[in-house]
Amino acid sequence: GAGVSQSPSNKVTEKGKDVELRCDPISGHTALYWYRQSLGQGLEFLIYFQGNSAPDKSGLPSDRFSAERTGGSVSTLTIQRTQQEDSAVYLCASSLVMSGKNYEQYFGPGTRLTVT
């Protein structure tokens, strides 16, 4: 079946502009995660969704970052007033949840964001 997909695959934006990154999880996966992979910080957790709610937003680095999930499926990560330090690969993952247990996280190919 289809894996986790993300769009766009690459995004170049000017400092100060807003960007939206999209994630389509694997069908039936109710848990969705955003991570960021950057040279200076490695792989960092950003936010976790269970259904449409986000019980853990602890990794969002500033209030310029927000995310939403609608219909228990697609999620959008929005970065407002982008800064050069936001340049990174943004990874989305999803996992199956059964009987309260979260199973393996499957990762998408990522969106490479470059802020100039």
Place this chain on the structure above:
Amino acid sequence: GNSVTQMEGPVTLSEEAFLTINCTYTATGYPSLFWYVQYPGEGLQLLLKATKADDKGSNKGFEATYRKETTSFHLEKGSVQVSDSAVYFCALKAAGNKLTFGGGTRVLVKP
């Protein structure tokens, strides 16, 4: 908080050599432990996992044993191939479902 420390790379090996990548962790409670691999130009893939002390995860000739007494989860492979060239990430999942990753170790296998 939770953290994962793994050896820095790059690690350069000849084909058929023995590979070890050290990983140690700090966590509250009893986390699950994982190794993820990122091949050139590809996304992160789960390589193996262990969910409790003394469990051994294995896949594609790689193995790692969950050692609670030394808080370690070292990755080993007895005979590497050129196709094993990749970046390897050690990770843990404690309460709360999010993964905490180590810094990654780049492995380059030369023919």
